[in-house]
Amino acid sequence: MSFLLSTYVLPRLDLVELFDLNQYMDFFLLQQNHFKMVLPEVFLATSILVITIHSSLLATSRSFGFPLLTKSFGKLCILVLALTFLLVNNNSITFMLIYQNTFIFDVLTTNVKEIILISSIFCLLISEETILKQQINNFEYFILILCAILGLMFLVSSYDMISLYLAVEMQSLCLYVLAAAKKDSSFSTEAGLKYFILGSFSSALLLFGISILYGCVGTTNFDSFYLFFSGISFEGFTLTPSIEKALLCISAAFFFKIAAAPFHMWSPDVYEGAPTSSTIFFAVIPKIALFSVFLRLFKTIFGSFEETLLFPLMFFSIVSVIIGSFVALRQKKLKRLLAYSSISHVGYLLLAFSANSLEGTQSLLFYLIIYMLTSLSIWSVVLSLNTSVNKEKSKTLIDLASIGNSNPLLGFSGMLAFFSLAGVPPLAGFFAKMEIFVSSLSASLFFVSLVAILSSVISSFYYIRLIKTMYFEVKEDNFFVFPVTRSCSLTLGITIFFLFFLFFNPSLFLILTQKMAICLY
Amino acid sequence: MMYFLIEEYYPILLLLFISIGLALVILGASYFLGIQRPDTEKTSVYECGFDPYEDSRNKFDVRFYLVAILFILFDLEAMFLFPWAVSLGQISSMGFWTMIDFLFELTVGFVYVWKIGALEWE
Numbered sequence: 137m138s139f140l141l142s143t144y145v146l147p148r149l150d151l152v153e154l155f156d157l158n159q160y161m162d163f164f165l166l167q168q169n170h171f172k173m174v175l176p177e178v179f180l181a182t183s184i185l186v187i188t189i190h191s192s193l194l195a196t197s198r199s200f201g202f203p204l205l206t207k208s209f210g211k212l213c214i215l216v217l218a219l220t221f222l223l224v225n226n227n228s229i230t231f232m233l234i235y236q237n238t239f240i241f242d243v244l245t246t247n248v249k250e251i252i253l254i255s256s257i258f259c260l261l262i263s264e265e266t267i268l269k270q271q272i273n274n275f276e277y278f279i280l281i282l283c284a285i286l287g288l289m290f291l292v293s294s295y296d297m298i299s300l301y302l303a304v305e306m307q308s309l310c311l312y313v314l315a316a317a318k319k320d321s322s323f324s325t326e327a328g329l330k331y332f333i334l335g336s337f338s339s340a341l342l343l344f345g346i347s348i349l350y351g352c353v354g355t356t357n358f359d360s361f362y363l364f365f366s367g368i369s370f371e372g373f374t375l376t377p378s379i380e381k382a383l384l385c386i387s388a389a390f391f392f393k394i395a396a397a398p399f400h401m402w403s404p405d406v407y408e409g410a411p412t413s414s415t416i417f418f419a420v421i422p423k424i425a426l427f428s429v430f431l432r433l434f435k436t437i438f439g440s441f442e443e444t445l446l447f448p449l450m451f452f453s454i455v456s457v458i459i460g461s462f463v464a465l466r467q468k469k470l471k472r473l474l475a476y477s478s479i480s481h482v483g484y485l486l487l488a489f490s491a492n493s494l495e496g497t498q499s500l501l502f503y504l505i506i507y508m509l510t511s512l513s514i515w516s517v518v519l520s521l522n523t524s525v526n527k528e529k530s531k532t533l534i535d536l537a538s539i540g541n542s543n544p545l546l547g548f549s550g551m552l553a554f555f556s557l558a559g560v561p562p563l564a565g566f567f568a569k570m571e572i573f574v575s576s577l578s579a580s581l582f583f584v585s586l587v588a589i590l591s592s593v594i595s596s597f598y599y600i601r602l603i604k605t606m607y608f609e610v611k612e613d614n615f616f617v618f619p620v621t622r623s624c625s626l627t628l629g630i631t632i633f634f635l636f637f638l639f640f641n642p643s644l645f646l647i648l649t650q651k652m653a654i655c656l657y
Numbered sequence: 658m659m660y661f662l663i664e665e666y667y668p669i670l671l672l673l674f675i676s677i678g679l680a681l682v683i684l685g686a687s688y689f690l691g692i693q694r695p696d697t698e699k700t701s702v703y704e705c706g707f708d709p710y711e712d713s714r715n716k717f718d719v720r721f722y723l724v725a726i727l728f729i730l731f732d733l734e735a736m737f738l739f740p741w742a743v744s745l746g747q748i749s750s751m752g753f754w755t756m757i758d759f760l761f762e763l764t765v766g767f768v769y770v771w772k773i774g775a776l777e778w779e
Contacts, residue, residue, distance in 0.1 A: 185765045192772040 170234040173241045176223035176249070180286050183216045184279060191275040205275040210264035213278045214257050217285065221253040233295060237359045240295035240432075244655040247648060248292045248428045255420055255508050256285050258630075261623040262516045263413035270411050272317050280317075281417065284310035288425040297346045297356035300429060304342065304393070307425070308335045311418060315410040327409025334402040338392030345385030352378050358437045365440050380444045383434075387448055390430045394423055396486060397456035400479045404467075407475035415471060416515045419478060424504050427485065428652075431497060434489075435656045442492050449490035450584050456483030457588045461595035470518060470531040473598065474511075477557065480595050481507055487588050488572045491579035494653055499571035501649040506568040506638065510556045513631035517550040520620040520628075536602060537611035546620055549628050551603050556635045558599035559592060564638035723775055734763055 171178070191205050224246060231242045260281070267277065287307030294300040312335060316328025350356055352375045353364055388399070395403035407415050434445055460480020467473040481503075488500035521535050540547030556565030569592065576585045620628075638645060741748075741756050770776060 185762060188765055188769050192769040196772050196774065 169229070169232070173227065173229065173232055173234050174239070175227070176220045177286060177289055179223055180216065180220045180282065180289070183219075184282050184286065187212065187216075187282070188279055191279070195275055204273055206267060206273055206277070209275055209278040210260055210267065213282055214260050216282065217253050217257050217260070221250060221257070224249045224253065233359065237357050238296045238299045239290075239293045240358075241293055242655045244428055244432070244652045245293040247652050248424055249289050251424055251505060251508070252285065252288055252292070252421060255424075255512065256281070256417070258512050258627050259416050259420055259515075262512070262519055262621075262627050263416050264623060265621050266411075266413045266519055270318060270413065272411060272413070274317070277314070277317055280310045280313050284314065284417070285421075288422060291425045292428050294429060295358045297349070297358075300433075301339070301342060301346065305339060307422060308339070308393070311335075311414075311422070314414040314417060315406055317414055318411045321409075321411075323409040324411055327406045330402055330409075331406045334392065338389045338399070341385050341392070342389035345382040345389065348378055348382035348385065352382070358433070362437050365438065380441065383438060383441055383444060384448065387430075387434070387445060390426065391452055393426050394482055394485075395475075395479055396452045396482050397459045397479060398452070400456065400459065403479065404472045404475040407471045408469060412471070412519065416519075419474065419515065420508055420511050423482070423485075424508065427489075427500065427504060431489070431500070431656055435492075435497065446490055446492070449486055450581065453483050453486035453490060454584055454587050456480060456486065457591040458483075461591040464595065464598050467598075468532050470533060470535065473533070473602075474514065474518075477595065477598075478511070480591065481557075484569065484572050484588060484592070487576050487581070487584055490584070491576040491581055493575060493579055494650075494657055495571075495575040496579060497653040497656060498646070498649045499568070499575045501652050502642075502645055503568040503572055505645055505649070506556075506564045506635075509631045509634050509638075510553055510565055513549065513553040513628055513635070514557065516624045516627045516631075517546060517553060520546055520618075520624050533602065533605055534609070534611055536605045537609040538606075540607035543618075543620070546628075547606050549632050550606055552632055552635060554599045554602050558596035560596070562636070562639045564635045564642070567639050567642055720778065727770060727775065730766075731763075734760075 187209075191209070194200060194203060195205055196202065227241075227246070229241065233240055284307045287303050287305075287310060290299065291303035291307060294303050312328055312332040315331045316325050318324035346356065349361070353361065355361065355364070392399040407419065410418070434442075438445075456479050460476050460478075460483055464473055464476035464480070467476060485500055485503060485507075488496045488503060490496075491499075518531065521531060521539070536550070539550065552563060556563035559566045559569040561567075573585055573589060576588075737759070738756070741752070745753065
């Protein structure tokens with residue numbers, strides 16, 4: 137006991153007297169383990185606070201000559217994220233519910249957090265130069281990125297509707313500001329405003345669903361929901377229709393956030409208008425966190441309502457795949473094209489979501505990881521394009537022209553990345569897509585799978601057209617080779633290696649995703 | 658069970674109907690029953706001086722918004738503090754330290770706002 141007391145700072149003595157001493161001891165015994173579990177988050181939050189104070193004091197100091205902090209802050213953020221990654225990686229407890237069942241820690245959350253941290257490190261690496269080039273000189277930009285990652289980490293491990301809502305809000309508020317980060321560009325402001333309005337609409341839907349659930353059951357905790365619904369017999373249970381409505385509201389909010397098709401309208405505009413460094417962040421990172429928490433919600437907690445959710449999932453899957461494939465055919469701007477391609481990929485993910493099996497979930501997680509790898513490589517190709525000629529204009533497809541001749545290695549990596557997105561063997565994208573279709577066919581979702589496969593053929597047209605532009609079209613000013621930055625080439629090398637490697641030996645991520653998927657059943 | 662839940666809201670629905678009906682009756686009665694003989698003296702602006710010269714909807718400085726937002730932020734803090742102070746006996750030391758943490762983080766935000774110059778008017 138004395139050991140316990142000595143390791144923590146005691147509150148004031150008169151406060152101690154208010155409580156039963158026994159309870160007080162228990163409190164610390166409990167909190168000790170709880171605190172160990174949230175240590176990565178606490179570290180990240182503390183570093184955000186320290187960076188905030190440090191930068192606000194330094195950036196306004198006259199004696200240092202009002203230094204521009206953005207030049208070094210990318211590196212600092214990468215350091216913080218790497219240390220957080222080590223802390224996440226280093227915990228030995230495999231399962232725990234902490235703080236009155238508010239947060240859960242298991243294999244799924246740990247792995248998803250690691251993936252989020254690694255991919256955000258890569259995002260920062262490739263976008264560091266761009267942030268400087270775009271002249272976003274606010275140090276707040278990096279603090280907001282860190283806050284968004286903190287929100288995503290809380291979102292992944294949230295196990296209560298209240299913590300889920302707060303985490304969703306935390307990450308999306310940061311993302312709204314990131315979208316509007318370029319203050320002097322009206323496109324960026326417009327993107328931020330659009331994202332804010334539609335995002336708050338979806339949050340309102342989420343809250344509405346949660347409040348209906350609370351009205352029916354009287355709790356917001358996932359554990360209580362699970363206990364309540366697991367032993368229920370549905371005959372004569374009058375609450376079912378209202379709970380189904382609540383689940384539909386919650387899933388609509390979820391589709392909004394991941395930009396599944398009838399709710400996708402914000403995503404091309406936001407991708408296009410936001411500064412490219414923010415777009416990379418939206419495109420790569422939040423999806424896996426949202427998918428992991430909603431997988432837990434719909435597969436485990438409300439697993440007995442799977443029949444209700446099956447139809448909306450299939451519907452949104454079909455619509456996203458079709459819209460993502462057909463609308464992208466007519467896009468001329470690179471970022472809009474990538475936005476529509478991400479919508480079609482969300483459609484495939486939802487197809488795996490609606491295949492209600494362990495294999496389906498596993499293929500979903502596998503596809504997500506491969507998709508993140510591929511989009512990291514694509515975005516680093518996009519960032520390495522020569523933009524010195526027209527800095528203000530957004531990139532169109534013709535900016536890719538003759539990259540294959542002027543910078544063969546960059547062109548080759550771009551070609552591989554687009555082939556992997558299209559699902560051409562021997563690349564990991566093919567394997568991931570095949571996994572999804574196999575799992576959905578074995579769940580006998582024949583019609584949906586057929587539509588998805590046919591649309592994937594159509595969508596491969598515009599990926600191949602991009603490759604054709606890179607190799608066979610000529611643009612005058614692309615004959616000069618502009619060097620690719622070191623961090624971009626590093627990222628490109630690593631991701632392209634994995635795209636090859638995972639086709640021949642996918643067991644590394646297959647085992648990982650299987651472990652993650654088993655957590656949900 | 659949803660049944661009984663909805664039943665409990667009937668008084669509110671009733672109140673809604675009564676208030677809408679009452680508002681319609683009062684407005685309608687004064688509109689239809691009252692004798693209306695408008696002239697320039699009656700319809701012109703009275704008691705407040707004279708007609709406005711321009712539209713009242715014009716741009717004003719973003720600093721007002723900033724001050725308002727900051728005011729709401731620190732006002733909400735007080736809103737959290739009152740129920741916390743009242744229920745301090747029931748919540749454990751966890752509750753106490755949570756609020757201290759919240760206040761600390763708010764102070765960091767305050768330092769940021771101060772140093773960045775958001776509180777200065779000129």
